Amino acid sequence: MSRRTVREVMTVQVITVTENAPFKELAVVMAGHGISALPVLDRSGRVTGLVCEADLLPKEEFKDDPTARRLPWWRRWSEHAKASGVTAGDVMASPALMISTDVSVVDAARYMDRTDAGWLVVTGSGGELAGIISRGDVMSVFLRPDEDIKDEIVREVFTDYLGTNTALVQVRVADGVVTLGGEVENRSMIPVAIRMSRSVDGVVAVNAGLSFAVDDTHLPRTADLTGY
Secondary structure, three states: OOOOHHHHHOEEOOOOOEOEEEEHHHHHHHHHHHEEEEEEEEEOEEEEEEEHHHHHHHHHHOOOOOOOOOOOOHHHHHHHHHHHOOOOHOOEEEEOOOOOOEEEEHHHHHHHHHOOOOEEEEEEEOOOEEEEEEEEHHHHHHHHHHHHHHHHHHHHHHHOOOOOHHHHHEEEEEEEEEEEEEEEEOOOOHHHHHHHOOOOOOEEEEEEEOOEOOOOOOOHHHHHHHOO
């Protein structure tokens, strides 16, 4: 099965800052470019961290305010440290969470979910900065046209993998929801067709109403037929 990769959905034109970039410059750059995360580079151009909008908020949040809600001690320490920061190096998250260009979008989504990350820095084969990917970029797989999803299921699932007669199979896709109908040769093909269709990028759910010509899950063993 073909899977869209990080390379296909990432932002390539990345705005970056250096570790010594002043705090105010971070806010100005984010606002000016309409972005919410900035990879931070050292003098050699290597990614050392990532600054996002949430890293800038403590500066305002921890101004003197007697009515402000007190945070747990474990958050107060780290957030106060960021509130006193004056450069990108002071407030950035380091090391930055990184991912390769060749990783599938599905695996990128899993990594984001596991690490609760809003962005991932994308690196090339040599470890160089190649782009940045956001949760919105990952969700873009669900913008695939229904017809593209249908064509991929017919071609890669039923034709290339199962080798079944596609004239006997119906594949319908509406808003990413796949409905499979018609008949396949063997009963064992049905769970495979469902599983593989569900794995196609952009599929929201799979409803299956497939029938079969032969129940190959209950065929007699060779020994039973020969009497041995």
